[in-house]
Amino acid sequence: MSMIKIDMNSPEFIERMEKTVKFTDKVIAQFGWEYNPQEEVNEGVQMGLARNKMMYNKLFCPCFMVEEVDGKPQSVDNRICPCTPAIEKEIPELGACHCGIFCTPEFAAKKRTELGLEEAVQTHSRGLTKEECELLVNQAEIDSEEMVALLEARDLGMVDFKLVDVREDMEWQMGHIKGADALIPTSSFYQTLEVAKLDKNENIILYCHVGSRSAHVARIMPDMGYTKLGNLTHGILSYSGEKIN
DSSP: OOOOOOOTTSHHHHHHHHHHHHHHHHHHHHHTOEEOSOHHHHHHHHHHHHHHHHHHSSOBOTTSOEEEETTEEEEGGGOBSSOHHIIIIIHHHHSBOTTSSEEOHHHHHHHHHHHHHOOOOOOOOOOOOHHHHHHHHTOSEEOHHHHHHHHHHHHTTSOOOEEEEOSOHHHHHHOEETTOOEEOOGGGHHHHHHHHTOOTTSEEEEEOSSSHHHHHHHHHGGGGTOOEEEEETTHHHHOOSOEEO
16 A cells, blocks of 8 residues: 555545544533543644544544554554543543643643743754764653754764654655654555665654654564664643744
């Protein structure tokens, strides 16, 4: 199966997106939650839900990998929106679901305050030594600031690695990290990985929306012979560096 591409401007997708927004509105009303104050978070999740409904005919959570089990698509952890882990654990305990779209009123109020106080200042990484680069690029988990630093160091020729986006084509079009080397969507992962022809012995850093799909991919790739894998811990959602729209 080749990479699946859905036209965001097609009448079919626009209609599905409208239905998805009505669905998330109903979920909000049913549970007494609020939307995330960050509009781009909500839109990204809604578009992912719409995409999954078109691809699999189920509202699989867009932040988790979908695999084929006994010939049928199945989400990792059976995440179908609104998912049980979000209802029973994540929102009561953390204030928001894993994807970030559904929040308690208290969490949303706190987030609005944080966003209001947040200064529009780009966080710049410090310069790294070559030794620090090697240690950092070999970590299993890499945070936003470390990712920025590694990309800067790579531009200077101090370190080498491949940055791989495992989201879907639609998400890539909406925006991706500047410096990403390949798009290998989880919906066509094995086929697209083969086409990408990555060196199994080179450092590969994976990222997705919030870090779940890429973490899952990082767990399965060693069985295929890939030896040096890192994961951008909280995905592109947390990334403070430059993005391309």
